[in-house]
Amino acid sequence: MKRVIRKVAVLGSGIMGSRIACHFANIGVEVLLLDIVPKELTPEEQSKGLDISNKNVRNRIVNAALESTLKSNPSAVFSKKVVSNISTGNFDDNMKDIASCDWVIEVVVERLDIKKLVYDQVEKFRTPGTLISSNTSGIPIHLMAEGRSEDFKAHFCGTHFFNPPRYLRLLEIIPTPETKPEIVDFLMHFGDKFLGKTTVLCKDTPAFIANRVGVYSIMALLHLVEKMDLSVEEVDKYTGPALGRPKSATFRTTDVVGLDTMINVAGGLFNNLPDDKAHKLFELPEYVKKMQENKWLGDKTKQGFYKKVKGADGKSEILALDLKTLEYKAQQKIKSSTLEATKLVENLRERMKVFAKGTDKAGEFFRTSFFGLFEYVSDRIPEISDELYRIDDAMRAGFGWELGPFEVWDSLGIKNAVEGMKKYGNEAASWVHEMLAAGHESFYKVENGIKKYYDIPSKSYKAVPGSEAFIILDNIRPTNTIWKNSGTTITDLGDGILNLEIHTKMNTIGGEVIQGLNKAIDLAEKDYRGLVIGNDGANFSAGANIGMIFMAAVEQDWDEINMAIRMFQNTMMRMRYSSIPVVAAAHNLTLGGGCELCLHADHVQTNAETYMGLVEFGVGLIPGGGGTKEFALRLSDEFKDGQIEQAALRDRFLTIGQAKVSTSGVEAAELGYLQKDKFSITMNRSRLIIDAKNKAIELAENGYTQPVKRKDIRVLGKQGMGIVYAGANSMFAGNFISEHDKKISEKLGYVLCGGNLSQPTLVSEQYLLDLEREVFLSLCGEKKTLERIQSILTKGKPLRN
Template sequence: MMNKKINRVAVLGSGIMGSRIACHFANIGVEVLLLDIAPKELSEEEQAKGLALDHPAVKNRIVNAALQNTVKTNPSPVYTKTVLNKITTGNFGDDMAKIANYDWIIEVVVENLDIKKKVFDQVEQFRKPGTLVTSNTSGIPIHMMAEGRTADFKANFCGTHFFNPPRYLRLLEIIPTLETDPKLVDFLMHYGDKFLGKTTVLCKDTPAFIANRVGVYSIMSLLHLVEKMDLTVEEVDKFTGPALGRPKSATFRTTDVVGLDTMIKVSKGLYDNCPQDKAHDLFKLPAYVEKMEANNWLGDKTQQGFYKKTKTADGKTEILALDLKTLEYRPQQKVKSATLDLTKPIENVKDRMKVFASGKDKAAELFRASFFGLFEYVSDRIPEISDELYRIDDAMRAGFAWDLGPFEVWDAVGIADAVEGMKKYGHEAAAWVHEFLGAGHTTFYKVEEGIKKYYDIPSKSYKAVPGTEAFVVLDNLRGNRTIWKNSGASIIDLGDGILNVEFHSKMNTIGGDTLQAINKAIDLAEKEYRGVVIGNDGANFSAGANVGMIFMMAVEQEWDELNLAIRMFQNTSMRIRYSSIPVVVAPHNLTLGGGCEFSLHADHVQLNAETYMGLVEFGVGVIPGGGGTKEFALRASDEYKDDQIVQNALKDRFLTIGMAKVSTSAVEAFELGYLQKDKYSISMNRSRLIADAKAKAIELADAGYTKPVQRKDIKVLGKQGLGIVYAGANTMYSGHYISEHDKKISEKLGWVMCGGDLSSPTEVTEQYLLDLEREAFLSLCGERKTLERIQSIVTKGKPLRN
């Protein structure tokens, strides 16, 4: 692999994609130059100020406005606002010469070959030989952009197609031309995976590459089936959403978010450029979509698409759905489905596929009609768009956020059964599939000794999925490497003396089973292993403690049992910190309440860049009771400096819990004080998280890990701190910012963090604070308003402000 370092990136074009790509490079610490055209005329505001066209503020107006608008979008394209310091803006006229000092130049201007060629003329003029140049086009063949360029430009040029929004969608398609240096391709595949956190997929230079070719086929096929099967917008979104392992926004809501015009553009491009495609006619727009286009009903960007947000007479927001027959908006209708009901108790998405395939209602019928067509389509696309089937699955999972790619769904349904079923729907699998079945094979994928292998069509044999050697996938280890399990968690041997505790409760909530598993793993590791990782492959690391259990105990007034349960939670957090082996916690996505408390007590936190961490117990009417309040008091104590007002450190820590602040990224989790300097590392690619955590546990063990000593020197402020806490809570209550119950919880939190009403600042032990924390938690569980809050979360999934 070539030895390149990417320290500085120039992004040419500051539209929606250009600005967001610039933000994501800034997220990972790269210096970015973002350029765009200079305006040809003054705005009214500029005229009023008496500015001329050559004024720097005017020349950079387009690029600066684009970047500012991007940063305001939700969800945010940046991990934290401070990363924007890494981005410098400019314009093509004044600043193009600066690209000579940049390691990678990414073109993201409009989808017009002539305009792109003009930009590349300028790039050729200023770039240094050997500089990497890529285009983020989604519709123009890559080789056409390289025509007429120098040999050095061609060798260092290819397509790098990011998906929008680049921070959140994990796909990066790499599209080389015949003249691209193969070493450059290897470099980009690795760089995208390791540093940008992407699933990098190598594509051929074919129309729409892989993800959009298959994804737009899938959407267009659905749009035609809707008419044929007389389905409503709500039915389709219900049948093609989370139950199927797809995002909540499913089909039509996603189209509204992305923009109907984007989908139309890609489908028209495929219709024009793929005349030999067997599904060619499917890329024609159904009549109702043509009418929507004519009406400019393009989704969120035009305030209406398949859905429309309106206000009712009493001022409430209502989302209406489009009736596809009459093209009029009407209130949404409830959708019922026996097949969906049958899938509800099934946690594993793969296991739901057979239920869909054999169901008897509309949801099952739509599944068969759409997937049988998709199976034919993807089997026909090999070797046109990819020689390997796993690349198609990777592209669909990462680009369209599907839990399972088409070949994985086919495996789950049963290949031979599906091939038979396809015939009834007028579909035929490609010849290589029949040959594959004839040779006695039954699945496209299999796991051998923890390694996932795919069926390689040219060699007619199974090969390891390349690039995954660096990943630890718990799914592939579960069978013979599970050494202990209960209903809430499993202990899996990762090899090299490291154990992993994997949660598998709903939303990975923490109950007695989970605590038992963590303690068991530490027991085992202290006797015959070297370290423990707490991590899982679920959608979220953990939504916190099982509040349903707390609610039951509190309602039944089983105070002794509840006291024991909280004590066990606290003891487990303390065991994570004070065991004789290193414990590394590996959070990702939601890491709330107890999940956050485990992270607070870890020897090291190896977390994914997309980690949303917080102590959110206030929302259910309690304070953090698994060691979180104690830990924040301890950290505040460590921040007290003689030359500063010590109450400020206490106030900051108090407000983080009191306002239930949740980080929007791993970087922000550090800024909020959930992570400590030198005790955390970020894995950009979620697929590498468990492997990175394992490596960290080994590193700590190899460095001669010794058991830390419990703290007895935690400075608490007693009455001096309580006065500030109580006065603050009172002011907030008087100003109607918080309710009377919030005031009570605030005072309990302050009581613990200040160590009670001690007459002067005093040094206390961790156990002293844990006892206060548990006492406060228990007393709040006896409050009617706390129980109402917990009940609202348990029954409706919504926080209650009372």
């Protein structure tokens, strides 16, 4: 049976319900969001003479919850426009409307009795055969299905989204014995491809997979703090980016999520897992109990492990909690020889070995915490999962770990780690010893570009299911690399398509990247039929290497800057006018030069989470790699019947002049960075490279022909510059921009309008590129521009001077 999701009902509009509703709206699904009817009027409603029958009153709870979610930062929606996909209502008046929905998702309060009352109503109105699921994180799924009809049970499943649903990629799928297998398969596929999730099949055990392992890890750490006399600052330094974890590390994350949330989940595990070897670790340490009593629950109560205060000078300062005295104090800088050593190691797996060999507190912390974690996760098979890769998937997608526990274990060498564990009183599960005895020395291995995991029941390696739908560059690079330099690697993706991977720091674009781009085009034009530019790193590209520009400008080596910018421009033009289709696979930060690269690609296959923008204005420059030229070209194409549209000029100018960065791939199109019919959105980041490859194949097979360079770009000359200058003067007079901002604005307008032309004129791309480069060079000679660049390079902060 073909199943299509056109309309979804979300029952419960709290934080999770509203955000789940927003994420379905993001992908274009119609959403019905329902909640309870208020029991009484507010004073404001009474003053207006309203009664409980009024629709606005009856929908007050759901509308207020949705409004609150739409104000949240970061945003729950890709664009304000998607909000129109959501309609609201209440359980009493609108439960009947779920009859038209293809999927009903229950997200009400975590009480079984209340959920069952809601399901009684769902049974009355739900159309047989439609999906029904619960987002519970703490109630056994099978208990919720008790007493329901056979059709309800067959189509019922747990679908546990992680908060916030837009950004955290984990979706746990928890079937009951009565759930039809095809329903499970559908949810796994839909969550992956359409919702952009890492879907993990879970058993119906307490806290499922991610929270079971994640909360164990946090609770073990909370106890380890006392044992090793660790400070809040030390723990967050040890468990942050150096370890491949989010910047918020452990205690900052707990403050954001809420200490009460962690306490509730830990309490549930303590009560429901009396036979767990780690049972005592789920009991709260005394200092956490006191924090709970004091209601120091984190951001929601304005203090937790950290507290933001204002000093005597009026400046804000974030204090850290002393876990022994429970007093807040100024944060201490953490010094560690182990951490210093890890800074020299880019590869995370190699960095794990440095941690494990550390001779200071950080090394001891690593061994104590990870050896305990290795024991715990190995003991959880087959209790929470039959396959080890599901545990790694859940921890990466749900908790933001770059490496799951079995992947970390692999990086240390299983045998070495098992021997180390014994010294710390930890013992790996018997199946690990059996695996080693049989000569298998890793949990994962790659064969012919396919990632395989050790399957315990068969005692052999099997392909990770679904991996054939992805292209993981790490897996194919060893065998498919055909050229590389210090900043790029060219890989054969198969089917006549090459991939250029940038792997400089933050994937910035310098001379080595320009060389790689030209080499990739050379190779593709000669022997292949298309080129993808993409990577598996954290970002597509944070832009051009401004450090190089700064050094040359300080030395006043204008010829070198001119040559570098000309080379960048020429490479962008060569890419645009090559004989093969070029597809950029954009994701996360796609800024400055990275954005300009996308502007010149034939197609941009963009991940939904793409933050794209021309941000050069922030460092006192204008886009110099063809970005300003490209906006002038697109502006020309927007003029209708030769008429000057001031609004179009203003919008294009402000996008660059305000250094606007999209908050999603959808918004990148709204800002003009992506063009209609020349971009596609991939929801699941893991599918991005293969989707880009398929697009390159499609363009080639549809008869791609080499474009002709444009010579018909209509620019407005002085007529347009007058509009720009008037706007810049007005903003300066109102103290909205500085004098240097005004100067940059005028120079930006000069290029967008084609310079000092007496009337609207048709010009070529090269004409505009020359203007762009001329202005870029002139701004490099400005003292205030150099001050802005220096601020970014040394402090990481923009300077307004």
